[in-house]
Amino acid sequence: MENKNERRKEQILRMSGVNPKKCMRCGKCSGTCPSYDEMEYHPHQFVSMVESGDLEPLMSSPSIYKCLSCFACVDRCPRNVEPAKLIEALRLTVIREKGANHLLADQIPALLDEEMPQQAIVSAMRKYSK
């Protein structure tokens, strides 16, 4: 179990390219996040929980799907930690472990809507596909 968790952490860090040790706990990511109030765990907690290997609660929390992938936290982080990339890696880990895609590219045209911004479609692919 211990080992599996370690492997997961390793994988998440490699996928995201994030080094959570660079975080100086300023909380600018959480100060900037537009979905903050929707989340159980907040961007700065993602970083510290991944660093301490506390992955189970994060992976089973709906918070990882509340992230809009707007990348405001990545843009504004003074230490280049890039929390959104970490959250993305967490999501992908969950989806991959389940072994299925939640959203296939073929399904997208049917879901399209005039008002939907391009960015949202890209984000949806980021969030729901492995």
Add this chain to the structure above:
Amino acid sequence: MQRIGVFVCHCGTNIAGTVDVKAVAEALQYEPGVVISKEYQYMCSQAGQDLIKEAIKENNLTGIVVCSCSPRMHEATFRKTAAAAGLNPYMVEIANIREQCSWVHKDIPTGTEKAIILGKAAVAKVNLNAPLTPGESPVTKRALVIGGGIAGIQTALDIADAGFPVDIVETKPTIGGKMAQLDKTFPTLDCAACILTPKMVDVAQNDKVRIFSYSEVTDVSGFVGNFEVTIKRRARYVKEDICTGCGLCTEKCPQKKVPNEFNLGMDNRRAIYIPFAQAVPKVATIDPDYCTMLKSGKCGVCSKVCTVGAIDYQAKDEYLTEKYGAIVVATGFNPISMEKFDEFAYSQSKDVITSLELERLMNAAGPTGGTLLRPSDGEHPHTIVFVQCVGSRCASCAEKGKEYCSKICCMYTAKHAMLIRDKYPDTDVYVFYIDVRTPGKNFDEFYRRAVEEYGVHYIKGMVGKVSPEGNKLKVRASDLIDGKQLHIDADLVVLAAAIEPDKSARPLATMLTASMDTNDFFTEAHPKLRPVESPTAGVFLSGACQGPKDIPETVSQAGAAASKVIGLLCKDKLTGNPCVAHSDEWMCNGCSTCEKVCPYGAITYQDKEFRMPDRTVKVRRVASVNEAVCQGCGACTVACMSGAMNLKGFTNQQIMAEVDAICK
């Protein structure tokens, strides 16, 4: 043939931990020229030095090799030891088997092998060493201080107090620097002007101090004790010695729309101006970018109203050249630009200001006469948000911010918050911080007073976004302790901008050949033991040009720099470095290459008569080195195509012998 002694130091376990020192001593015993080889626990100790002295006398040694730490550490020590035993100090070579060997290697066989090789190289070099005698140079007993802020002022006053003449060169029309712009100072809340302006007057009245305001250094040549500096005195179009500073011209000038840099552009001044009431020298200056007379030849109002005839539209920049024994750099700092921090809306809203702008808004001589009003509509702000570390401790944004902590922001923000709560108790003040850093006498107590007695809301967290909406600033921030995201409707947002060295520092460092770090702060000769000296001899550092500093620290560093300058100017003669370039005139082909590469201008060419083997006399053009100016950098020895140039103590032959010993 030399008689060489080798002395291998254990340095406790520093060296002996990864180098078999006994094996090193034994291996070096059989090198050519070596007559004795010993090891000892601490060569630099008195007992170790005595061991060297005795060995020199008993064995009639002509050179020694000490295998120990870096020559930067103890070369001087062992040279003195050798001199005490009657040996020329330049017959000492250090093999660095600590920093370059034991500290970088992990296992004993590799460490030992490398130590032996380094020792062999040093022995090979000593075999070719020759005794050297340093020359002497005189000292010009006058100091130059570059920068007229509190650092420069204090340094100049202290040097003048010891009886030496000092010149201050300041780029602005007045001395005073950043401190003149401040309102109050932490942690005592003294009024900045009340403690600074008397010092400015002291400088102005001191007959040992000359102030060159509105001037800059454009060229530096020479060396410690004998600098020659060119100072550009920019044309101020007002005769400094005649102007009485009555200020009539500054009231009558019709050009009223010039952004006032002293108030950071928050109000306007005239084209002819005196930056502030206590300016020193109290002389008007015409801003050539805005004066209509200078631009189009039509106006001349100031010259008509001036009762003493001080206006001179024909003035030109003047250059003067002065000699100095020592130079103090006190170029100070500036807050960084906030333009690139889009998330804080600095460029979008007038009500997002920097802390220095807030100082002016709270200053009785500032644009609002000391009443805190919003720059946008002149209303009294009821909710004020302070954001700490804007651009400081910022690793991600080399083009935006700085990686270091700017050090002074925590304290001045506590001061601002406290003063606002004291003067306007109906105001809510929030301070968003990452850490509150308050090391310093009475500093933490001061910050706690802001929280406990003045009710400032300190919130651990950072502001993520400021968006102007109507006449409010919507602030979104995190509260990490309560685990909340806060939304505050603020009237005023104050950014604690990181500070950076003044832009003039980099070109100045080039002129002085003084070293800087990647952030353009001047580097000190030793971070702990020589904090006010630049590694370039005769150049000293004072104030924030060396690193972020508050006023008390700046003043103490200014005094320290002054005492170093006084120590230098007290000497009548300086002993030079004998390891300088020397030209073999018989080999020199007169090509001038060395003259072109010399960064110090130490090489000149002259025509000289030579008696040739066939008894004729021939005039040849050859290089000659001014030993007092040469710094021994070796550029000429590399450039010389005929191999005539050699550095004493580091000749081409010596270096090749070292390389041979290493490659054998």
